[in-house]
Amino acid sequence: MTKYADPFADMTWFASKYPSAAKLALFLFWGLALFTAGRTVGAVLENDIFGQDTHAYWLAAQSELTYERAPGQRDAYLYSPIFLTVIRPFALLPWPLFQTFWICLEAAVLLWLLRPLKFRWAAPYFLISLPELAVGNIYLLLAGAAVLGMQKPVAWSFPILTKVTVGIGLAWFAVRGEWRRLLQGLGGLALIVGVSYAFEPAAWNAWFRFLLEHREGTPDSQISFYVRCAIAVVLVVVGARKQWPSLIAPAMLLASPVLVGPIPYMMLAAVPRLARLSPCTVMVPGESAADPQSAVQQK
Numbered sequence: 001m002t003k004y005a006d007p008f009a010d011m012t013w014f015a016s017k018y019p020s021a022a023k024l025a026l027f028l029f030w031g032l033a034l035f036t037a038g039r040t041v042g043a044v045l046e047n048d049i050f051g052q053d054t055h056a057y058w059l060a061a062q063s064e065l066t067y068e069r070a071p072g073q074r075d076a077y078l079y080s081p082i083f084l085t086v087i088r089p090f091a092l093l094p095w096p097l098f099q100t101f102w103i104c105l106e107a108a109v110l111l112w113l114l115r116p117l118k119f120r121w122a123a124p125y126f127l128i129s130l131p132e133l134a135v136g137n138i139y140l141l142l143a144g145a146a147v148l149g150m151q152k153p154v155a156w157s158f159p160i161l162t163k164v165t166v167g168i169g170l171a172w173f174a175v176r177g178e179w180r181r182l183l184q185g186l187g188g189l190a191l192i193v194g195v196s197y198a199f200e201p202a203a204w205n206a207w208f209r210f211l212l213e214h215r216e217g218t219p220d221s222q223i224s225f226y227v228r229c230a231i232a233v234v235l236v237v238v239g240a241r242k243q244w245p246s247l248i249a250p251a252m253l254l255a256s257p258v259l260v261g262p263i264p265y266m267m268l269a270a271v272p273r274l275a276r277l278s279p280c281t282v283m284v285p286g287e288s289a290a291d292p293q294s295a296v297q298q299k
Contacts, residue, residue: 009275033124054136061091067210081203143270154188175240
């Protein structure tokens with residue numbers, strides 16, 4: 001049989017030991033989900049937030065890339081040039097079709113992330129994710145990249161080349177001394193940047209300047225951001241030492257340049273999948289124990 005090292009991989013023990021608390025948690029979770037869904041519908045109808053961030057991506061892909069708008073401004077594009085290179089073929093679609101495509105993409109990733117959960121937990125989390133689906137940012141895609149990145153380190157290039165500090169999960173391999181996998185991630189990142197830079201040096205230089213000019217542009221104070229990043233590093237170290245990949249998700253959340261409102265919390269959708277990346281095989285007839293040092297690489 002297979003057990004998981006990560007305590008978040010299987011929470012049935014909690015429901016068995018504390019049934020009343022588990023029922024209360026589920027009730028409150030559904031209440032939060034319905035409240036969030038209602039607020040999202042109201043915000044879409046009243047404040048014109050539907051596709052707000054997605055439109056920035058689509059608009060940036062319609063012409064030569066510039067970084068004229070500061071973070072927080074409407075239609076401000078904040079990510080590296082390679083992100084636009086990837087989405088530009090889809091941005092050839094008219095805006096309504098591109099928006100529909102983006103919603104479907106994020107919804108598909110969300111459903112995949114929540115698949116390990118039972119319906120009674122997955123359904124309210126989907127409702128809680130409606131603000132992200134409405135605004136159309138990339139937080140659910142970042143959650144998916146975290147899961148993929150634990151098996152294919154080059155996938156960490158996506159968080160690093162968009163929200164930069166959210167790519168802190170790549171440090172997992174350094175903490176565990178998995179140097180080959182760390183080099184795969186860093187090498188892939190360098191290759192992506194190098195090839196893209198060769199074709200668009202001006203755009204990359206503009207992005208680097210943009211990051212430097214707005215390095216203090218987090219909504220909370222700079223000190224608060226540094227403290228959050230320090231705690232995120234601690235979570236990655238603890239998770240790597242104890243083989244708890246689920247801690248990668250809250251580490252990414254804390255390292256996010258923006259931690260205002262509910263939308264960044266959508267990265268926690270990675271927890272159900274991440275927690276199941278760390279099995280420890282229990283000795284039973286016909287099976288052998290897994291090497292704990294390589295447990296996170298198994299399914």
